[in-house]
Amino acid sequence: MKVIPWLLGASLVLCSASAKDQITLYVAGAQLPDVQALVQAFNQVHPEITVQVFRSGAGEVVAKLRAELEAGNPQPDLIWLVGEGFFRELSQRGLLMRIAPTFPGLPPQYVYEGGRYYEVRLLHNIIAVNSRRVRALPRTWANLTKEDYRGQVVMADPNFSGPALVALGYLSDRYGFGFWEAMKRNGMAVEQSNPVLQQKLARGEYSLAITNDYGVRQEIAKGAPLRIVYPQDGVIVAPTPIGIPTWSRRPDLAEKFLRFLLSERGQRVFVERGYLPVLPGIPAPADAPSRLVGVRGREASAEILERFNAFFGLRR
Amino acid sequence: MTHNPPFARAPVAAWPWLLAGLLALPLLALFLRGFPALPGTAKDLDVVLTSLLLATAGSLITLALALGLAVLGVLGGVGRTLEALLLLGYLVPPFVTSIGVLYSLQAFGVRIYGVPGILLAWALHYAPLAYLLLKPQVRVALGLLAAARVHGVGGAKALQVFLPPLLPPLLVAGGTLYLALLGNFGVPAVLGLPERVYVLPTLAYARLLSPTAQDPLGEAAALGLWLGLLALPVVLLGRAGLLEAKEPLLPPARPAYRLPFALYALLALLLVLLGLLREALLNPYTGAWDPVFARALDLPLVQKGLRNSLLLALGATLLLLLLALALRPFPGLLRRVRGVLDLHYLLPGTLLGVGLILLLAPTPLYATPWLLLLAYLLNFAALALRALEGGLGVEGAVLAGRVHGLGRLRAWLRIGYPLLLPSAFAGAFLIFPLAFAEITLSALLYAPGAETIGVAVLSAINGGLYREASALGLVLMAFSALALLGRPRW
Numbered sequence: 001m002k003v004i005p006w007l008l009g010a011s012l013v014l015c016s017a018s019a020k021d022q023i024t025l026y027v028a029g030a031q032l033p034d035v036q037a038l039v040q041a042f043n044q045v046h047p048e049i050t051v052q053v054f055r056s057g058a059g060e061v062v063a064k065l066r067a068e069l070e071a072g073n074p075q076p077d078l079i080w081l082v083g084e085g086f087f088r089e090l091s092q093r094g095l096l097m098r099i100a101p102t103f104p105g106l107p108p109q110y111v112y113e114g115g116r117y118y119e120v121r122l123l124h125n126i127i128a129v130n131s132r133r134v135r136a137l138p139r140t141w142a143n144l145t146k147e148d149y150r151g152q153v154v155m156a157d158p159n160f161s162g163p164a165l166v167a168l169g170y171l172s173d174r175y176g177f178g179f180w181e182a183m184k185r186n187g188m189a190v191e192q193s194n195p196v197l198q199q200k201l202a203r204g205e206y207s208l209a210i211t212n213d214y215g216v217r218q219e220i221a222k223g224a225p226l227r228i229v230y231p232q233d234g235v236i237v238a239p240t241p242i243g244i245p246t247w248s249r250r251p252d253l254a255e256k257f258l259r260f261l262l263s264e265r266g267q268r269v270f271v272e273r274g275y276l277p278v279l280p281g282i283p284a285p286a287d288a289p290s291r292l293v294g295v296r297g298r299e300a301s302a303e304i305l306e307r308f309n310a311f312f313g314l315r316r
Numbered sequence: 317m318t319h320n321p322p323f324a325r326a327p328v329a330a331w332p333w334l335l336a337g338l339l340a341l342p343l344l345a346l347f348l349r350g351f352p353a354l355p356g357t358a359k360d361l362d363v364v365l366t367s368l369l370l371a372t373a374g375s376l377i378t379l380a381l382a383l384g385l386a387v388l389g390v391l392g393g394v395g396r397t398l399e400a401l402l403l404l405g406y407l408v409p410p411f412v413t414s415i416g417v418l419y420s421l422q423a424f425g426v427r428i429y430g431v432p433g434i435l436l437a438w439a440l441h442y443a444p445l446a447y448l449l450l451k452p453q454v455r456v457a458l459g460l461l462a463a464a465r466v467h468g469v470g471g472a473k474a475l476q477v478f479l480p481p482l483l484p485p486l487l488v489a490g491g492t493l494y495l496a497l498l499g500n501f502g503v504p505a506v507l508g509l510p511e512r513v514y515v516l517p518t519l520a521y522a523r524l525l526s527p528t529a530q531d532p533l534g535e536a537a538a539l540g541l542w543l544g545l546l547a548l549p550v551v552l553l554g555r556a557g558l559l560e561a562k563e564p565l566l567p568p569a570r571p572a573y574r575l576p577f578a579l580y581a582l583l584a585l586l587l588v589l590l591g592l593l594r595e596a597l598l599n600p601y602t603g604a605w606d607p608v609f610a611r612a613l614d615l616p617l618v619q620k621g622l623r624n625s626l627l628l629a630l631g632a633t634l635l636l637l638l639l640a641l642a643l644r645p646f647p648g649l650l651r652r653v654r655g656v657l658d659l660h661y662l663l664p665g666t667l668l669g670v671g672l673i674l675l676l677a678p679t680p681l682y683a684t685p686w687l688l689l690l691a692y693l694l695n696f697a698a699l700a701l702r703a704l705e706g707g708l709g710v711e712g713a714v715l716a717g718r719v720h721g722l723g724r725l726r727a728w729l730r731i732g733y734p735l736l737l738p739s740a741f742a743g744a745f746l747i748f749p750l751a752f753a754e755i756t757l758s759a760l761l762y763a764p765g766a767e768t769i770g771v772a773v774l775s776a777i778n779g780g781l782y783r784e785a786s787a788l789g790l791v792l793m794a795f796s797a798l799a800l801l802g803r804p805r806w
Contacts, residue, residue: 031781059525075763196778223599
């Protein structure tokens, strides 16, 4: 039968993926093209290593990982999220491998728990503005509750998006839950994810957004009529830790990837994708301030999230 | 009269049942895990209701649209080319239809997310299917109507002639549509999720990935059970046999009826195509010419998705047809196995997907492409078996061969199977495109490195890569158009 060689060929190709030097990366807080750029640059240094990627919002990545842990079959060799909470949990359960913090020039605040996980780039929450629709720019987060912006503000769903969960945590800490009550009265919308919201903002469905900086820089580079406002009451730094779990079958390869991200070459890829670097001496993205002083945000607590969900009708 | 002692035959008769039971395991696993979690879904009853109402409303709208098209088509004597234009809409994967409609209407400033969008995309996508199911019966009914006219029946009374013979086929087509819409994941995933309009398949998917769910698997299984419950009445009704009738005497075709038919087919296609083309070819901010195809096809996820989907679809199609051919000489076995496999095809894919996760998550099969292959095999097997079931003449021809001294195997190889080849090809053209653009099972079961093209497009949409998703939609559409070239005579 002629089909049998076909089938054999097909199964060979299907199998071949698992035979080589391969690691699996679970990542949030970066979009497909960003991860692609990083993996391609990594493969120029280490062409022998295949990197499989599962990318989604932080909420989904954590949920997938939890389900796999429950089934006793966790997949990733590298976990890279937005928000520190899940990493603390993994670290407490002794599930994170310590990597010696021997990265030349890396400031110590980017090494967590003595090297169990790391910060490899900086992601900020900022206010993005569609400049065709807004004349008077807001200056602070608190400005967003003004009557002028009624029905024009949007943010991402904190159940799905890591940066949004950090923004929810920071602004609730700083202004109390009353801030969100005022935002709701002012007609704030909640979209599923930051990249989707940024598309809609750029196309004029909304005028202002509480969102991440790197995605907005990318759209500006494509010609979108967007501007970034760095609020005076605090540009929010969302921690985006990365670490290697103890169950990894190839921690050696995973460490190579981590070391690449913290190399000069890796840092330059981050800058090209609109992120701010963690290594000193690497120039920031062209339209970003050379020194951006942010305040470190924390994810909202479960209580705050539940309250927010009930308030904005996000029960799923 | 002699007969074999019953116990001597028992083992032979038992193993088809055993096989059928094995094939039903995913559904059993779903039931066992989902049943205790059922009380927890009390808060989701509104989604159960939404699913039921949307699928019902969608079926009725699509049915009305298809009936109109079938009448126009028959009266206008619509030819194969024009029909192909209409059918293209059905060959395009439903989620691509949704993206196209979304962006086309956006160009006119219309937001079409949520219920209206879902209903519109469903009607556009499934009307051609209902058209195919209804057309032969509409011919018969119109023939009767013509006969009635000759005998002086006109006006409202004519409807009494026209409608009754259409009722059974309308029920069959309606049931088919209802099952398809109830289990459809792609359209509500694209048009419903961004607005948080959930139906059961998308809610089960969201639950599996929800960080706040207490028991994601149990809740997804319970939602699967609800879905099964909504589908069951229609599955049990089964497919009534369509009326067979001789070619009726129709009044001569009037080309005037062809115009609205062609207009609809063209409009439906444009409604999908315009938005996709605009997004894929032009920079949305500057309006400059900036095709995005190269960038879309350059994404590793897309390359992997295309390769995996191609291999999975080829593998599933070939394996299933071989299996169907191998089972074809044993009608008793075939019938029992198909009983279960029919369920996997007719019941929404979410049930099979969640069932397979429950059954296989702790095994090494999980997070490999093989899990997807297994899922595709189970889901599409009924189509392969049905495709080869026809051809009663085959048995007779094989028997004739055996009378002339051929062994059983040789009789099938030399006489039976060659006669079945055209049916096998028709089956392949049915299964391959469906498997290639599969999304319900893939979204639930894919693993990093084992993404399908459907998963890649869905990721692109959820990751804000609207333009890349549109370009891929166009690529998939072109692929579907190729399948049209191999269209058997429906």
